[in-house]
Amino acid sequence: MEYKDSSFYNELSQAIDYDKVLKQIASFASFSCSKQAIQEALPLKNLIEIQRLLKLSKEAMELERQGSLLNFAGVSDISLSLQKATKQMTLNGQELYAIVLFLHACRNVAQTLDKTEAQSMKEIAQSMDFCGSLVRFIEEKIDLSGNVKDNASPFLKQAHKELLQARSSLNQRAKIFLKKHNSQLMENMTTTIQGRLCVLVRAQDKHAFGGMVHGQSQSCLAYYIEPSAFVEANNAIQSLLSDIESEKQRIVKECTKQVAKNTTALLSNLDSMTQLDVAYAKGCWAYKKDGCIPLLQTKNHAFSFEHACHPLIDAKKVVANTYRCSAKQACLMISGPNMGGKSVTLKTIGLFMVLAHAGFPVLCHSAHVPYYDSFYFDIGDQQSIENNLSTFSSHISKIARITSLSTSNSFILVDELGNGTDPSEGESLAIAILEALIQKGCTIVTSTHFNQVKSFGKTHPNVLVSSVEFDRETLKPTYRYIEGVSGSSYAFYIAAQYHLNPAILEKAEAIKAQNTKDVDLQLEKLEKMQNEVRQEKEKFNQLIANAHDLQRQAEADREKMDKKKAKLEEEYREQLQVMLDEKQAEAKAIIRSLRQEKSGPVHKQTELLHSLNTMNPSAPVSQKAEPLKVGDYVQIKDVNSHGEIVELRKKEATILSNGMKMKIKTNRLTKIKRPNVPLPTIKQHTADKVFKKVPTEINVIGMRVEEGLDAVDHFLDQAVAHRLKQVRIIHGMGTGKLRSAIWQYLDKHPNVKSKMSGGPSDGGLGATIVLLK
Secondary structure (H helix, E strand, C coil): CCCCCCHHHHHHHHHCHHHHHHHHHHHCCCCCCHHHHHHHCCCCCCCHHHHHHHHHHHHHHHHHCCCCCCCCCCCCCHHHHHHHCCCCCCCCCHHHHHHHHHHHHHHHHHHHCCCCCCCCHHHHHHHCCCCHHHHHHHHHHCCCCCCCCCCHHHHHHHHHHHHHHHHHHHHHHHHHHHCHHHHEEEEEEEEECCEEEEEEEEECCCCCCCCCEEEEEECCCEEEEECCCHHHHHHHHHHHHHHHHHHHHHHHHHHHHHHHCCCHHHHHHHHHHHHHHHHHHHHHHHHCCCCCCCCCCCCCCCCEEEECCCCCCCCCCCCCCCEEEECCCCCEEEECCCCCCCCHHHHHHHHHHHHHHCCCCEECCCEEEEEEEEEEEEECCCCCCCEEEEEHHHHHHHHHHHHHCCCCCCCEEECCCCCCCCCCHHHHHHHHHHHHHHCCEEEEECCCCCHHHHHHHHHCCEEEEEEEEECCCEEEEEEEECCEEEECCCCHHHHHCCCCCCCHHHHHHHHHHCCCCCHHHHHHHHHHHHHHHHHHHHHHHHHHHHHHHHHHHHHHHHHHHHHHHHHHHHHHHHHHHHHHHHCCCCCCCHHHHHHHHHCCHHHHHHHHHHHHCCCCCCCCCCCCCCCCCCCCEEEEEECCEEEEEEEEECCCEEEECCEEEEEEEHHHHHEECCCCCCCCCCCCCCCCCCCCCCCCECCCCCCCCCHHHHHHHHHHHHHHCCCEEEEEEEEECCCCCHHHHHHHHHCCCCEEEEEEECCCCCCCCEEEEEEEC
C-alpha cells in the first residue's frame, strides 16, 4: 500500500485514532512547521530512514531526561518570507527581523547541542549556516520592533535631525500664534490633522488668518484651519517625512535583496530546525508519558510491548498491559466480553506498530517491533448507505482486498472476523480466512466471540489465544490482558448489569443449554478451569512477591539502622575527640600559667594545681554508695567540682568548694577520696643547703580545722626560724569556722605581734595577714 495516499491516513485515523495521537505529540512542538510535519507523518518503508528518526527521538529523549533544554524561542516559519524575497517582493521590517530571530535561534540550538552527546542531532545542527553577515546587515538597519532605525543610513540620520528641528521651529511659531490670537480661538491649543498642525477658530474668523481650512466641528460653530504662518513649516515637515519614508523603503529593499541571496541556506536551516524540533517534541512526549524508543528487527515477526498504555486514555485510569507474540505465533486472537477492552487492545497494538514505522516512540517500558512493508486494518462499523453496503458487505469487501494484497511482511488488524452474518457461516469463514493469512506468513491481530474460532486458535500451533478479564463479582471488566487464556463473552452477566428482566435471562440460559454442543460445553469448562488455575497462580505469585517485598523491606530497614548506628557512633567519637581536645588545651594553658607563676604568690600556684587536679579523671574515684555525713569529701555529678560537706539537712547538703558554699541535692553527690594537694616548693638559688627559702604564705582552703591548724603551726615555726616579719594565711570564707579557729590560735601564739584581714588585693576576708615579732 502506498503510505503517501491520503486515504490511508484517513483509514489509520478512523481505525486506531492515529490523527488524535499525532495531534497530542504535535502539542510538544515549538513552531508551525514541526507541528505540521508531525501531524502529517505516515509509516515509512525505508528501514534506514525509520532507524534514523528513531535514533533522533532517542537522543532527544535522553536530552530531556538529563534536563538539557533545547530553546526554540524565535523560530518561526519563514518560508513565505523567503518566497516573497525570491520573487523580488519587498519584505517589511517585521518579516526581516523574524529572519534575524530565526538565525539567532539556530545558533542557540546548535550551541546547546554542541555541549551534549546527541551525535545525530549535533550533525544536523552543525550543517546549518548561521548567515552572520546577513544578521549584522539587518540588525544595523532594523530594530527589535521591526522598524527601520533612525540611523540606518547617513541620509536617514540627517533627515531625522532636520525633521526634529523643523517640528521645533513650528512649535515655536504655534506658541507665538496662540498667544497673539488667543481671543479669536475656540481653544488655546493646536491639533494635528493629516499630519499638519492646525488650530480651532470661530466660524466668523475662519478666513482671518489665511492658509487652508481642513474641517469643521460637529456644531459648525468652529473650523480647523492651518494659518498661513504654519503652511511653510508644515510643508517642510511633510517633505522631510516623504524623504524619510522613501529612504526606509530603499533600506528594506536592500535588506530583502540580501535575504534573497541567502534563500538556499535559510531554507536548509528551516528544514534542519524542523527536524530537530520534531525529534525534540517526540522525546519530550515519550519522556513525559513514560514511553520508550522501539527496537526494529527484521529476523522474524516476533513482537512485544511491555507495560503498554494507550496515549489517549487518562494516565490515572489506564491499565497497563504487556502484549507479545513469539516468532512461531503468526496470529494473536483476543476474546472476552463486550466493553472489556478488546478494541483498546487491538488499537494499542496497531497504533504502536504504525508509530514505530513512522519513527515515533511508543508508550511502554520496552518495545520490539518487526519490520513490515504494508499495514491493513478492518475495525469498526464500515456500513455505507451511499455505496449500498451493509456492515457485513463492507467488512467482507475489505477482507477480500486484504487476502489479495497482503504479503509475508504485512501486518493485519481485524476486529471480530466473520461478524455481521449467520454465526455458523461467519465462524467458518473466519477460520478459513485466518488459515489463509497464516499460510501467507502475515502477522494477524484479531478478536472474536465465536467458540469455534476460539477452539481453532487453541489447537493451532501458530495462534496465541488471549482474553481481557471480566470480574464476575463486580460484574465489571478489569481491562487486564490475559495471555494464553480465551475468554467468554459474559453476555448474560452484562445484560443483568443493565437490569434485563431476570425471567428473560433465565429463558436465554435454558435455550443456550439446549443448543450448545458438547464441544462448546467442554470449551466453557476448560475456560473456567484455566481462569481458576490462573487466579490461583496469580495469588501464589502475589504471595511470593509480598514475601520478597517484606524481605527487601527488612533488609532495607536493617541497612538503615546500621547506617544510623554507624552515624551515631561516628558522631559520638567526634564529640569525645572534641571534648578531649578542649581538655588538653585547657590543661596546657594551666601548665603554662603554672610555669609562669613559679616565683609568684603561693596561693596562685595552689589554685592552678587544684584546677589541674580536678581535670584528672583518676583523681575523683567513685566509691560505693553509702550514707553521707558532715565532713565527707564528695564529687558533684555533671559538674567538674568537688568539696567537703559542712552541713547536711535531709536531702540537701551544703558543700564547701574552693572557699565557696553551695547547696546541692544529695542525689547529685558521690563520696570520693579526699585529694592530696602538695604544696609547690620554691627552688633555692643560693649555695646554702642548710637554709632553704621559706614561703611567705600558706593555703589551707579545703582542710579540716585540725588539719588547718597543724599546717599553720608548722608554717609559723618555719617563718619564725627564718626571721620573717610578715606572712599571709589563706583560709577562705566558707562557714568561718576555720578562720575563727586560726584567729584564736594566733591570739595565743607567743611570736605573733598582730593580725588583720587581707586587703582587696590580698584575698580580703578569705585571708589573714600576720605580723611576727
